[in-house]
Amino acid sequence: MRLRSALHAAALLAGLLSHPMMARPVMAQVSQPTAGTSLKKGEIRLTYLGNAGWEITDGTKVVLVDPFLTQFARWAPGKQSDGPAQTDLYLPDTALINAHVTKADYILITHGHPDHALDAGVISNKTGAIIVGHETAANLARAYDVPDAKLITVIGGEDYDFDDFSLRVIPNIHSALDDKHYYNNTRGITGNAPRGLKAPLRRKDYVEGGNLAYLLRMGGHEVLIMGSMNYIEREMVGLRPDIALVGSNSQRLEVFEFTGRLMKALGNPAVVIPTHADAYGDPKPTTAALADRKKFQQEVATASPKSRFISPTWFTPIVIPARQ
Ligand SMILES: [Zn+2]
Numbered sequence: 001m002r003l004r005s006a007l008h009a010a011a012l013l014a015g016l017l018s019h020p021m022m023a024r025p026v027m028a029q030v031s032q033p034t035a036g037t038s039l040k041k042g043e044i045r046l047t048y049l050g051n052a053g054w055e056i057t058d059g060t061k062v063v064l065v066d067p068f069l070t071q072f073a074r075w076a077p078g079k080q081s082d083g084p085a086q087t088d089l090y091l092p093d094t095a096l097i098n099a100h101v102t103k104a105d106y107i108l109i110t111h112g113h114p115d116h117a118l119d120a121g122v123i124s125n126k127t128g129a130i131i132v133g134h135e136t137a138a139n140l141a142r143a144y145d146v147p148d149a150k151l152i153t154v155i156g157g158e159d160y161d162f163d164d165f166s167l168r169v170i171p172n173i174h175s176a177l178d179d180k181h182y183y184n185n186t187r188g189i190t191g192n193a194p195r196g197l198k199a200p201l202r203r204k205d206y207v208e209g210g211n212l213a214y215l216l217r218m219g220g221h222e223v224l225i226m227g228s229m230n231y232i233e234r235e236m237v238g239l240r241p242d243i244a245l246v247g248s249n250s251q252r253l254e255v256f257e258f259t260g261r262l263m264k265a266l267g268n269p270a271v272v273i274p275t276h277a278d279a280y281g282d283p284k285p286t287t288a289a290l291a292d293r294k295k296f297q298q299e300v301a302t303a304s305p306k307s308r309f310i311s312p313t314w315f316t317p318i319v320i321p322a323r324q
Pocket residue numbers: 001111113174208
């Protein structure tokens with residue numbers, strides 16, 4: 001969730017980015033390769049969709065995480081780069097969605113803020129994908145007439161088997177926005193979305209609704225998925241993902257030894273990939289944001305020197321070989 005006050009905008013801009021982004025014409029991108037193409041047994045492919053958004057596939061099933069293609073529309077000429085005001089309508093950009101999403105079997109939602117949940121309903125209707133998330137994520141999707149057959153609501157603690165993959169749902173907490181005054185920030189972005197909402201929705205409808213992380217076991221890999229710059233340490237201790245998508249913009253700096261504690265809890269994952277750190281699609285991130293990106297990489301190198309750090313580029317697939 002982006003910050004709207006000038007005070008916090010400065011803090012946000014200081015650390016939105018933690019990986020290099022190519023200033024490329026997003027609309028010119030062709031659709032990603034469809035699942036099933038050119039993956040060997042044991043390989044897994046992760047494609048960064050911007051913000052906390054991912055496409056993850058083993059060549060059989062396609063799992064999306066927090067798809068928010070609409071973020072790229074903000075940076076078009078004449079658009080407001082921080083998105084609509086709280087009381088204004090906030091609509092998924094179907095052209096961007098159609099350009100970048102062709103197939104999806106499941107959509108994992110970490111929380112209901114628009115930079116995580118805005119596009120899910122439209123994508124489910126387009127692809128038939130099943131949305132997994134809190135009741136708030138479900139209610140936001142129901143506003144787009146997504147039927148209950150396509151919704152799996154969870155509360156955290158579940159560990160579900162889906163035949164081709166399994167999914168552990170991890171209780172989590174949101175980034176400590178507003179200088180740690182997140183729960184009393186008066187911006188109306190916490191709490192739950194009610195049933196009965198009808199699209200088009202306003203930005204203020206996209207409240208958090210609780211927070212989740214996920215452990216996706218697929219193709220012999222275990223992928224830790226975060227959508228916020230925070231975690232509950234005891235929920236992470238003992239997990240052994242070989243790939244960790246770590247929420248890592250500068251909001252992590254509000255948290256005591258964020259990177260070190262996480263790497264230790266997870267047993268130093270073989271691959272660490274920053275997420276939610278692309279300056280919300282800004283093709284020209286600030287100097288401070290770029291510096292923070294380097295800082296996070298250094299934190300990982302210090303805490304977990306054997307981890308391979310991969311800076312994702314929008315829509316460029318990352319193929320991880322079979323787990324040793
Ligand atoms: Zn959020």
